[in-house]
Amino acid sequence: DAGITQSPRHKVTETGTPVTLRCHQTENHRYMYWYRQDPGHGLRLIHYSYGVKDTDKGEVSDGYSVSRSKTEDFLLTLESATSSQTSVYFCAISEISGVTDTQYFGPGTRLTVL
Amino acid sequence: KQEVTQIPAALSVPEGENLVLNCSFTDSAIYNLQWFRQDPGKGLTSLLLIQSSQREQTSGRLNASLDKSSGRSTLYIAASQPGDSATYLCAVCTGNQFYFGTGTSLTVIP
Numbered sequence: 066d067a068g069i070t071q072s073p074r075h076k077v078t079e080t081g082t083p084v085t086l087r088c089h090q091t092e093n094h095r096y097m098y099w100y101r102q103d104p105g106h107g108l109r110l111i112h113y114s115y116g117v118k119d120t121d122k123g124e125v126s127d128g129y130s131v132s133r134s135k136t137e138d139f140l141l142t143l144e145s146a147t148s149s150q151t152s153v154y155f156c157a158i159s160e161i162s163g164v165t166d167t168q169y170f171g172p173g174t175r176l177t178v179l
Numbered sequence: 180k181q182e183v184t185q186i187p188a189a190l191s192v193p194e195g196e197n198l199v200l201n202c203s204f205t206d207s208a209i210y211n212l213q214w215f216r217q218d219p220g221k222g223l224t225s226l227l228l229i230q231s232s233q234r235e236q237t238s239g240r241l242n243a244s245l246d247k248s249s250g251r252s253t254l255y256i257a258a259s260q261p262g263d264s265a266t267y268l269c270a271v272c273t274g275n276q277f278y279f280g281t282g283t284s285l286t287v288i289p
Contacts, residue, residue, distance in 0.1 A: 096275065098277070100279075105281065106281065107183075107268065107279045107280055107281040107282060108223075108268070108270075108279040109279075110276055110277065110278075113275060113276070115275060121275075123276065155222060155223070157223075157277075159275075167213065167225060167228050168213060168223075168225065168270070168272075168277055169225060170215075170222040170223040170224075171222055172221065172222045173221070173222050
């Protein structure tokens with residue numbers, strides 16, 4: 066849906082290393098989101114973007130940064146990965162139709178921090 | 180802060196049964212509510228979206244209702260099939276942010 070891809074799809078890394086996840090969309094949507102999904106917590110918002118170079122924090126932003134230099138790409142960076150950041154990360158876009166926002170999700174990235 | 184709760188966490192039903200999944204939220208100031216389906220190891224697929232001014236939406240065997248004043252939504256699945264087995268999540272939109280429940284894991288037994 067909505068031409069959303071995420072890369073990589075799987076990654077194993079070690080504690081203390083930097084990690085960057087990429088979300089790419091092909092349909093010029095203004096709003097993009099990064100979530101993490103963990104058992105017992107559901108999906109929690111990390112950061113979101115409402116335009117190029119316009120970003121804001123979500124519920125669980127500590128330890129994460131984002132960048133959006135082009136409409137189609139939204140990058141999530143873990144500056145120094147920790148084991149607590151082992152999770153499945155989903156990117157989403159918001160498609161606005163009239164007054165309604167509908168979210169569409171990418172396939173997810175499974176990150177393991179050893 | 181908006182809290183979204185889904186009960187039950189898991190549900191198992193025989194094929195052909197009609198069923199209801201529940202979603203409740205604490206702050207009624209929402210723009211819309213969306214129901215998603217998630218298959219194991221996959222992303223989320225949007226099923227239905229109800230605007231805050233609407234009471235219900237229907238798509239095929241699915242019907243979602245919204246009672247904003249009481250902070251509740253239900254997803255009704257008619258004549259369940261094994262292919263309906265998945266986790267169902269609801270999410271409420273408040274401005275630019277979406278808040279998700281933890282989902283109901285549905286198993287439909289052939």
